[in-house]
Amino acid sequence: MSMGGQGSGGRPGGGGGMGGPLRSYVQDASVRRRRLPRETLRRILAFARPYRGRLILFIALLLVSAAAGAAVPLLFRRLIDEGIGGGDRETVLLMSAAAVGLALLTALLALAERWVSAVVGEELIVDLRTSVFDHVQRMPLAFFSRARTGALVQRLNGDVLGAQQAFTSTLQTVVSNGLTIVFTLAAMFVMSWSLTLLSLVLLPAFVLPARWFGRRIATLARRGYELDADAGQLMNERFNVAGAHLAKVFGDPDREAARYADQARALRDVGVARALYSTWFRIGLTTLASVAIAVVYGVGGLQAIAGELTVGTIVALTAYLGRLYGPLSAMSNVQIDVMTALVSFERVLEVLDLEPTVAEKPGARNLREAVAERGAGIELDQVTFRYPRADEVSLASLESVATVPKDPPSTTLRDVTFSVPAGSMVALVGRSGAGKTTVSQLVVRMYDPTSGVVRIAGQDLRDVTAASLRATVGVVSQEAHLFHDTVAGNLRYARPEATDAELTRALQQARIWDLVARMPEGLETVVGDRGYRLSGGERQRLAIARLLLKAPDVVVLDEATAHLDSESEAAVQAALDEALAGRTSLVIAHRLSTVRAADAIVVLDDGAVVERGTHAELLESSGLYAELYRTQFADLDDPSPA
Numbered sequence: 001m002s003m004g005g006q007g008s009g010g011r012p013g014g015g016g017g018m019g020g021p022l023r024s025y026v027q028d029a030s031v032r033r034r035r036l037p038r039e040t041l042r043r044i045l046a047f048a049r050p051y052r053g054r055l056i057l058f059i060a061l062l063l064v065s066a067a068a069g070a071a072v073p074l075l076f077r078r079l080i081d082e083g084i085g086g087g088d089r090e091t092v093l094l095m096s097a098a099a100v101g102l103a104l105l106t107a108l109l110a111l112a113e114r115w116v117s118a119v120v121g122e123e124l125i126v127d128l129r130t131s132v133f134d135h136v137q138r139m140p141l142a143f144f145s146r147a148r149t150g151a152l153v154q155r156l157n158g159d160v161l162g163a164q165q166a167f168t169s170t171l172q173t174v175v176s177n178g179l180t181i182v183f184t185l186a187a188m189f190v191m192s193w194s195l196t197l198l199s200l201v202l203l204p205a206f207v208l209p210a211r212w213f214g215r216r217i218a219t220l221a222r223r224g225y226e227l228d229a230d231a232g233q234l235m236n237e238r239f240n241v242a243g244a245h246l247a248k249v250f251g252d253p254d255r256e257a258a259r260y261a262d263q264a265r266a267l268r269d270v271g272v273a274r275a276l277y278s279t280w281f282r283i284g285l286t287t288l289a290s291v292a293i294a295v296v297y298g299v300g301g302l303q304a305i306a307g308e309l310t311v312g313t314i315v316a317l318t319a320y321l322g323r324l325y326g327p328l329s330a331m332s333n334v335q336i337d338v339m340t341a342l343v344s345f346e347r348v349l350e351v352l353d354l355e356p357t358v359a360e361k362p363g364a365r366n367l368r369e370a371v372a373e374r375g376a377g378i379e380l381d382q383v384t385f386r387y388p389r390a391d392e393v394s395l396a397s398l399e400s401v402a403t404v405p406k407d408p409p410s411t412t413l414r415d416v417t418f419s420v421p422a423g424s425m426v427a428l429v430g431r432s433g434a435g436k437t438t439v440s441q442l443v444v445r446m447y448d449p450t451s452g453v454v455r456i457a458g459q460d461l462r463d464v465t466a467a468s469l470r471a472t473v474g475v476v477s478q479e480a481h482l483f484h485d486t487v488a489g490n491l492r493y494a495r496p497e498a499t500d501a502e503l504t505r506a507l508q509q510a511r512i513w514d515l516v517a518r519m520p521e522g523l524e525t526v527v528g529d530r531g532y533r534l535s536g537g538e539r540q541r542l543a544i545a546r547l548l549l550k551a552p553d554v555v556v557l558d559e560a561t562a563h564l565d566s567e568s569e570a571a572v573q574a575a576l577d578e579a580l581a582g583r584t585s586l587v588i589a590h591r592l593s594t595v596r597a598a599d600a601i602v603v604l605d606d607g608a609v610v611e612r613g614t615h616a617e618l619l620e621s622s623g624l625y626a627e628l629y630r631t632q633f634a635d636l637d638d639p640s641p642a
Contacts, residue, residue: 041342043349044163047127051120055171058116062176065109068102070183073319075099077191080312113172121168128160132351140358141446142393154229155351162221162344170341177327184324191313195300199292199321213281217274222343224270231263289328293321357393358448360466367468370457375422376472376553376584378443383452385413385438412438413607415452420600422457425585427595429625430604436588439604440558443586444473456554474552476579478559480543482531487516488523490531490542494550502549510545510575512538537571544575555580557587592629601625 048055075095083092132155136143188196238256300314413435420426428436441447442454445461454461456472474494482490491503498506503523507513515538519525531539547555557576573594580587589595596615603611603618603625611623618625 044345047124050127051123054116054120058113058120058171059175061109061113061116062172063179065106065113066176066179066183068106068109069180069323070187070320072099072102073316073323074187075102076319077310077312077316080315081310082312085310085312117168117172121164125160125164128163128348129156132156132160132348135352135354138359139354139356140393141441142357142388143354146390146393148229151226151229151232152351153232154225155347158225158228159344159347162225162341163348170338174331174338177331180323180327181331184320184327188317188320188324191317192300192303192309195296195303195309195317198299199296199317199324213277217277217339220270220274220277221339222347224267224274225343225347227263227267227270231260231267234260234263289321293318296321357388358445361463364465365459365463365468367456367459367464367472370459370464371472371553374457376457377422378420378426378554378584378586379453379455379458380416380418380439380442381453381455383413383416383439383442383449383454384411385442385447385449385452386411387447411450411607413442413449416604416607416609417452418602418609418612420584420586422584423582424599425580425587425597427587427589427598427601428604429589429592429595429601429628431628432590434604435607436604437558438607440475440556440586440588443554443556444475445469471550472552473554473556474547474550475556475558476540476543476547476576480531480539482527482534482539482542484526484529486521486524486526487519487542490527491546491549494546498549503545506545506549507542509548509578510541511571511578512541512545512575541571541575544579548579552583554584554586557585557589559588559590592625592632 075098079092079095079099082088083095136152185196188199296318297314300309300317303309304311304314416435416439418426428439430436438447442449443456443461445454445466448462456464456469461469483493487507488500488503491506492498495502500523504513507516516522516525527533527542531542534542557580587595587598595601598615600612601615601618602609603623605624611618611621611625613621619629620626
């Protein structure tokens with residue numbers, strides 16, 4: 001079975017420092033998170049608890065249906081022995097009418113059973129999907145940086161549907177066939193205990209193969225889910241607009257088609273193997289049932305000739321055998337169905353059991369109250385940070401290919417200490433990889449520091465509610481993400497209750513209202529997948545409008561103008577000036593010309609603070625900042641401060 005692994009971090013001893021695909025992490029995670037079937041069943045029953053009333057009704061309907069079905073051969077026995085054999089027309093008509101009535105009752109019961117099972121099954125799907133969705137969207141950013149989107153979608157769709165089978169067809173199969181077997185055996189023992197025992201000699205041949213086939217089919221089911229997730233991930237990456245653009249620029253359609261064909265063929269092979277295992281099992285059970293019926297006809301026929309049994313009894317017994325071995329076959333098959341359903345449940349539960357590494361504490365405080373009292377100042381106090389390992393934040397089955405690093409995870413930030421007073425602007429600068437973006441992610445609590453404290457308004461971010469932190473801090477990054485929605489829909493994502501007038505005001509402040517007003521549908525214009533119908537500068541200004549609509553106390557700008565042309569940068573910078581006015585601002589910039597007006601500049605190098613001061617002070621000190629500044633403006637006659 002091919003499963004994913006970890007990338008940026010490794011477990012000690014998990015691969016011995018060797019590169020290549022990570023197997024030890026996958027195997028360890030699989031063993032660690034795989035629960036016993038009994039535990040899985042306990043969790044399943046917990047999901048079923050809200051529907052116990054309907055499930056009791058469902059079982060009662062199955063009980064009546066099984067009893068009605070078991071009565072039919074008894075009617076035929078009496079019809080043959082007393083009606084036909086005794087020449088009693090009234091008995092023939094009465095038994096025939098009773099059989100018709102039981103057939104109609106069974107049909108009505110089947111409709112009622114299907115309605116109840118459909119209601120329970122569909123409501124369970126809603127519960128599972130909403131539980132998984134709610135849990136996943138609360139996971140930290142590190143989780144999404146590793147998990148494949150296609151694998152997550154597979155858990156919400158395929159695995160949830162597979163788990164639902166345990167409450168519909170699987171439950172119905174177990175209860176209905178179990179009751180049928182009980183009623184059938186009781187009736188058979190009453191008619192002929194010797195033939196009943198003879199018919200049960202082959203019972204082990206029905207039951208024993210189920211375990212062997214069940215294990216293999218469950219393994220194939222898990223493999224099929226993983227391959228389906230891989231195919232879904234490929235389509236998700238290639239069919240979004242950015243992926244399609246990249247594929248058309250750099251890709252080869254034949255190579256892409258061949259890659260997908262390989263995945264489709266792998267899924268085909270798993271499907272064929274599952275079909276063959278199931279078919280061999282079914283054929284074997286059907287053959288055994290036919291042999292058993294032939295034996296009963298032979299032995300029972302000799303007893304009938306000897307006058308020990310009636311013809312009606314033999315007909316009823318063989319009819320009961322059909323009702324016995326059919327359910328026995330289904331019950332043997334149900335182990336396969338149950339194991340397959342357990343695979344789906346386990347895959348859903350392992351996502352629900354993955355605890356977020358960044359979570360809200362019980363009794364967390366409202367940050368907004370502290371901001372109102374003390375202002376929205378930011379403090380980093382001796383902050384050290386390393387990015388978490390894969391086994392700390394993710395699941396191997398949600399990842400794809402990973403490598404084992406030769407060395408332990410490196411520390412990204414080391415004893416970083418600085419503050420941003422309320423209402424001021426502090427810029428973070430430094431070489432690529434110095435840790436600037438990591439600082440910004442700690443301020444919005446995408447991660448928690450390994451040691452040290454990040455505070456806003458004097459409050460440790462680990463002690464405040466997530467909602468109040470979201471309300472306090474707003475972010476504009478270098479890659480402004482927009483949903484495939486209207487302009488208004490993207491803006492209201494920050495504040496759903498905003499009026500059109502407020503949207504217009506935010507767009508005017510972001511210097512993009514004129515563009516939106518010229519669009520055919522105005523605020524209702526659909527921006528396309530990831531805002532691809534807009535230019536980079538237009539997307540940035542829409543993101544700034546979204547920020548202005550939210551009106552946070554703290555603004556974090558992460559290279560917000562890094563990839564824009566001069567004209568777009570000027571427009572975005574004007575919008576940013578509006579957004580930053582009167583707010584606490586942490587600005588990360590590669591272009592140093594954009595941070596000269598900052599109240600203070602903090603220079604990072606290799607995860608540590610190496611300089612701090614104003615633009616003029618840092619140029620005079622001739623340190624790293626001065627070096628970076630002069631490098632950027634080497635083509636100017638006067639690189640001195642403006």
